[in-house]
Amino acid sequence: DARVTQTPRHKVxxxxxxxxxxxxxxxxxxxxxxxxxxxxxxxxxxxxxxxxAPLDDSGMPKDRFSAEMPDATLATLKIQPSEPRDSAVYFCASGRGQPKYGYTFGSGTRLTVV
Amino acid sequence: SQKIEQNSEALNIQEGKTATLTCNYTNYSPAYLQWYRQDPGRGPVFLLLIRENEKEKRKERLKVTFDTTLKQSLFHITASQPADSATYLCALDREMDSSYKLIFGSGTRLLVRP
Incomplete structure (x- = not known):
C-alpha cells in the first residue's frame, strides 16, 4: 500500500x-x-x-512556524525558535484533491521541546 | 464560531452490540463528512465519506448517516468486536478557494469488551 512518510518519528x-x-x-x-x-x-x-501552492496557513503561528513544498515529493514544517508549548504530534496527510477519496495520514512526528 | 462536537466520554460496549457515535456541527456548511479511525501512536485512517446530498452510506459493518437539517452525523459499527476499539474522528470538508479544507472533531474513544 502507498503511504505518507514522515521524518523524524520522534524529536526532542x-x-x-x-x-x-x-x-x-x-x-x-x-x-x-x-x-x-x-x-x-x-x-x-x-x-x-x-x-x-499554499492555500491556507491561518492556523499556524506565523512568527515561528513556516511550511513549504519545495517539490511535489517533499513538504516541510519548520519551527524557529521552538517553545515547550509546541510539544505535540505533528501529522502530514495527502490526498488527490477531491475529498471523495479520503486522505492518507503519515505516522506523525512526536515533538518534545524541553 | 465553527464547531465540530463529538462525545468526549468514551463509549464502552459489549462485543456483538452496535456502537453508535455522534458528530454535531454548528456554523458550518460542509460538502462532505468523513470518518476516520485512530489507534494509539498512529495517524488517522480514512474509513468512510458521505456527501451533503446523501442520507446514508454503508461499508461492510459500518454505516454513516448525515442529517444536514439537524447538522449531525451518526456513525454505527454493527456486530462490534474488540478489534474495533479505537478513537473515531469525524471531519468536515468545505470548499475554500477551489480546494477543500478538512477540519476534525476531537474524537470519541470506543472500547469494545469481549
Missing amino acids: TEMGQEVTMRCQPILGHNTVFWYRQTMMQGLELLAYFRNR
Missing part, C-alpha cells in the same frame, strides 16, 4: 532550537495538509497545499 529538542519536520506525500497526490495533535486541542489544521 531544547527550547529556542530550530526544528524541521519532513513529509513525503503519496506519489500523484496533489493536496497536502499539516496538522498538530494534542490532548487538549485535538487535531488542529496548521496549513495546506494544493499543487504545491
Whole structure:
C-alpha cells in the first residue's frame, strides 16, 4: 500500500532550537495538509497545499512556524525558535484533491521541546 | 464560531452490540463528512465519506448517516468486536478557494469488551 512518510518519528529538542519536520506525500497526490495533535486541542489544521501552492496557513503561528513544498515529493514544517508549548504530534496527510477519496495520514512526528 | 462536537466520554460496549457515535456541527456548511479511525501512536485512517446530498452510506459493518437539517452525523459499527476499539474522528470538508479544507472533531474513544 502507498503511504505518507514522515521524518523524524520522534524529536526532542531544547527550547529556542530550530526544528524541521519532513513529509513525503503519496506519489500523484496533489493536496497536502499539516496538522498538530494534542490532548487538549485535538487535531488542529496548521496549513495546506494544493499543487504545491499554499492555500491556507491561518492556523499556524506565523512568527515561528513556516511550511513549504519545495517539490511535489517533499513538504516541510519548520519551527524557529521552538517553545515547550509546541510539544505535540505533528501529522502530514495527502490526498488527490477531491475529498471523495479520503486522505492518507503519515505516522506523525512526536515533538518534545524541553 | 465553527464547531465540530463529538462525545468526549468514551463509549464502552459489549462485543456483538452496535456502537453508535455522534458528530454535531454548528456554523458550518460542509460538502462532505468523513470518518476516520485512530489507534494509539498512529495517524488517522480514512474509513468512510458521505456527501451533503446523501442520507446514508454503508461499508461492510459500518454505516454513516448525515442529517444536514439537524447538522449531525451518526456513525454505527454493527456486530462490534474488540478489534474495533479505537478513537473515531469525524471531519468536515468545505470548499475554500477551489480546494477543500478538512477540519476534525476531537474524537470519541470506543472500547469494545469481549
